[in-house]
Amino acid sequence: MRVASRDGRPVKETPVTDETPRAMNGAESLVRTLVEGGVEVCFTNPGTSEMHFVAALDRVEGMRCVLFLFEGGATGAADGYARMADKPASTLLHLGPGLANGLANLHNAKKARTPVVNIVGEHATYHREYNAPLTSDIEGLARPMSSWVRTGMSATEIGSDGAAAIAAARTAPGQVATLILPANTAWDPGAGPAPVPPMVAAAVTALRSGEPVLLHLGDRAVRGEGRVLADRIARKTGARLMAMTSNARIDRGAGTVPIERLPYPIDQGIAALKDFRHIILIGATPPVGFFAYPGKPSLLAPEGSTTISLATPEEDQIDALERLAEAVAAPAAEPVAVGPRPKLPTSGPLDQDTIGQVLGALIPEGAVICDESITTGRNFFALTRDAAPHTWLQLSGGSIGLGIPMATGAAVACPDRKVINLQADGSGLYTVQALWTQAREHLDVVTLVWSNRSYAILRAELTNVGALNPGPKALGMLSLDDPAVDWVSLARGFGVAGRRVETLPDFIEAFQHGLANKGPHLIEVAL
Amino acid sequence: MRVASRDGRPVKETPVTDETPRAMNGAESLVRTLVEGGVEVCFTNPGTSEMHFVAALDRVEGMRCVLFLFEGGATGAADGYARMADKPASTLLHLGPGLANGLANLHNAKKARTPVVNIVGEHATYHREYNAPLTSDIEGLARPMSSWVRTGMSATEIGSDGAAAIAAARTAPGQVATLILPANTAWDPGAGPAPVPPMVAAAVTALRSGEPVLLHLGDRAVRGEGRVLADRIARKTGARLMAMTSNARIDRGAGTVPIERLPYPIDQGIAALKDFRHIILIGATPPVGFFAYPGKPSLLAPEGSTTISLATPEEDQIDALERLAEAVAAPAAEPVAVGPRPKLPTSGPLDQDTIGQVLGALIPEGAVICDESITTGRNFFALTRDAAPHTWLQLSGGSIGLGIPMATGAAVACPDRKVINLQADGSGLYTVQALWTQAREHLDVVTLVWSNRSYAILRAELTNVGALNPGPKALGMLSLDDPAVDWVSLARGFGVAGRRVETLPDFIEAFQHGLANKGPHLIEVAL
Helix, strand or coil, X not given: CCCCCCCCCXXXXXXXXXXXXXXXXXXXXXXXXHHHCCCCEEEECCCHHHHHHHHHCCCCCCCEEEECCCHHHHHHHHHHHHHHHCCCEEEEECHHHHHHHHHHHHHHHHHXXXXXXXXXXXXXXXHHHHCCCXXXXXXXXXXXXXXXXXXXXXXXXXXXXXXHHHHHHHCCCCCEEEEEEEHHHHHCECCCCCCCCCCCCCCCCCCCCCCCCEEEECHHHHCHHHHHHHHHHHHHHCCEEEECCCCCCEEECCCCCCCEXXXXXXXXXXXXXXXXXXXXXXXXXXXECXXXXXXXXXXXXXXCCEEEEEECCCCCHHHHHHHHHHHCCCCCCCCCCCCCCCCCCCCCCCCHHHHHHHHHHHCCCCCEEEEECHHHHCCHHHHCCCCCCEEEEECCCCCCCCHHHHHHHHHHHCCCCCEEEEEEHHHHHHHCCHHHHHHHCXXXXXXXXXXXXXXXXXXXXXXXXXXXXXXXXXHHCCECECCECCHHHHHHHCCCEEEEECCHHHHHHHHHHHHHCCCCEEEEEEC | CXXXXXXXCCXXXXXXXXXXXXXXXXXXXXXXXXXXXXXXXXXECCCHHHHHHHXXXXXXXCCEEEXXXXXXXXXXXXXXXXXXXXXXXXXXXXXXXXXXXXHHHHHHHHHHCCCEEEEEEECCHHHHXXXXXXXXXXXXXXXXXXXXXXXCCCCCCHHHHHHHHHXXXXXXXXXXXXXXXXXXXXXXXXXXXXXXXXXXXXXXXXXXXXXXXXEEECHHHHCHHHHHHHHHHHHHHCCEEEECCCCCCEEECCCCCCCEECCCCHHHHHHXXXXXXXXXXXXXXXXXXXXXXXXXXXXXXXXXXXXXXXXXXXXXXXXXXXXXXXXXXXXXXXXXXXXXXXXXXXCCCCCHHHHHHHHHHHCCCCCEEEEECHHHHCCHHHXXXXXXXXXXXXXCCCCCCCHHHXXXXXXXXXXXXXXXXXXXXXXXXXXXXXXXXXXXXXXXXXXXXXXXXXXXXXXXXXXXXXXXXXXXXXXXXXXXXXXXXCXXXXXXXXXXEEEEECCHHHHHHHHHHHHHCCCCEEEEEEC
């Protein structure tokens, strides 16, 4: 065995790990720490430097490992899983490039304040200085998309590093915590599993005001329980309720407190807020333009209005709403009147309106909707208000390519609920590989692809930013119709049953078939 | 028009840009700077914040814009383009997430020292403080994979920022230069195109030694001209030639100076170097293990040997070789004896050996080989030594998912040369979307997919790192056969003609058909 040094310094002779029953290594210490800390799923695309972690999976009960073909699938699935399971999953990514491939969906998780224990393999600590091909600045890459970053320094401490990562991920409401795992901290002898410190409850914000206002809701405040509390306050004070444009999770449908969202298009967003004099933020951040546009404001609250932050997304919003309800002597909760279930349309074109009506009529009770519809879905939210009770997950960070991975993770989290992925075609092509994982894991997901064969949102944005009279080169960059992507072939290639529909009756029949049969289905909806 | 401030500070009223003939805006100033600086292709997946750059493309002659469905395609194509065109292309990426999606292949470009002008859109400077959903630390994300990073601060300076980015990208032998383009630096009035400063020629390293040694070649020294010079030195001194394990580009085949590469497997790499006492680096970095392995060294040069750096990859290696040849009084160049062209095998199994023989027999003169074969291709290099003259591009940074994008970019750079992509299946699935761009641009690429339906390299690495006796969960993470990916369906979905072959005669026939017909073809080779 060659363990000599090229520069005169001694090289530590590291024993080869095997299965003999001596002290568990760092990798096994870490996996046991994760399982005992409630982290029971690992979404991964591993490489050489993660092989000891992978090997430890067979020695530890209780960790489900889900493979993806691309890291953006793993990180998006970790986001979808935690939104539904209300606890973090871990990832396992391969060095800097593997992390890089997962960053776009970690961005979405960070913006949604989703808890994620993001584990990234690294070269052995002593190998870094030689600048092997896959060497890169992993901490530097991780920091912009993480709230907590730590590199493990030794196998004896990697268990407690893992416990600290879980605690950081679970800091309310949730954070992306990145733990970097040098290979020798995995294969050297470890110190066994470490206990996770209790979650630090965030401080309660003092109550502010009971004036008639907009209650702008986000995060936990926009889920079912928060909306019931907000509705009680609204009935007493006349305040209006509005959710943020993008929300990690809303439990909604017949019998729940209805809520509208701040519109995405800049002019509609400004108009929706123009009459309010007070905006109380509960789990929401101040309303801002998604982008800047020449000559339009960045902050959307009207001039002269005041904004009161009752509970930031990091604070306990339910507690804050309860205190506010008590301060204004809000009445008790009342059952929400249940309107008639939307009727299934029987004729008409296949367009955004009829699709929204079909969704309203057919969404089954308990379904999880993963919405990356972009332009096609602007009216789906309103048309499904009285659908059977269901859960709606949205694209949180605007970083497209979340839909298929998020649906995959939600289906892992909720094996007994139907998952319906409303998917824009251009966005879906970013992470289409995650369909393979749906097939591999036999996940119960119906993917509806809105096939308009263009980056439709950018056609409007070209005008919004004042780039007038676009020419053929500019418009060519927004078109996906040469060649036309064949989604049925792509689905087949990844082992998922697919069908293309061009009429309303065919869409209804295909959707009903997907709802009635378990397992992944994809329907390409021609628009 | 609402341009009021929410916090008392005045908001600058930005005029809406249109097509009236007044001063050109920042975006047009930048595009004209790029074209006048020799940057003539832009590989892109743009978004809202890049719309003014896109709109400027129709006002400026000489910039070809190539659309990708995923940013990893665009950055990999910029790498492939520049390796062949010997000058940088630009990218155009959408904010932090768009950059993140492109980082893994920028990592490869950085390791290959490929010049890239990497342009990333950003929110308007005054919009950043409001933390809109797509806000992130773009400079922080860019730095690990870039040698030069700058954020434009005003439209009047964005032209000269672009010129500085081109100069940085072209600093020998090539760098990734990231220019971040806030939206208002694109739409505000600009100052017109800026001149690019001349390339700063790197200083020539002093000659060191003429002792009998290994000449370890990389970068420009491993291309045709460098090998002719190295061969002259070797014939005089008895030195041996060896290329790095991974090389950005080698021009090789019949009539060129043959060269072997440092093997990837750790034990073979150590064995290949064990007899050398002096290693002269010319465009190469010191030989290191690709990964660390328990009990094995990181530096591969044998104990007691000396390493002399004659020319770093940043220096002029041809000049250094010429001076060394003169110092040792090397003889003039001699024609390389041309051996018989390899024979096409007529029978036998379809395996690595017969595939390598087919490549040796059929590679057409002038072909560009993009090699991401991973385990399947370990003997292809030796078996194609006497093939018709061709160019070989390798995976440079070990960050898989480069093959299909790199072939796309090479085909854009070399429309009159056949591009052959040797593609491992697991790696190819990372960036399979780039096939769509091959179809859209009618590029002349034959993709040969080695369909072994596993992460085969990791099966060996599991043993190399000492993780013995892997169980079913660990092995499951290395398998891609449930469900089996159908590459022919995927190709069809993206508009590319595909065929699966399972026998040697079928492979030969399909490969000959792909070589004889222009346009993208994919052959799934069952292994």
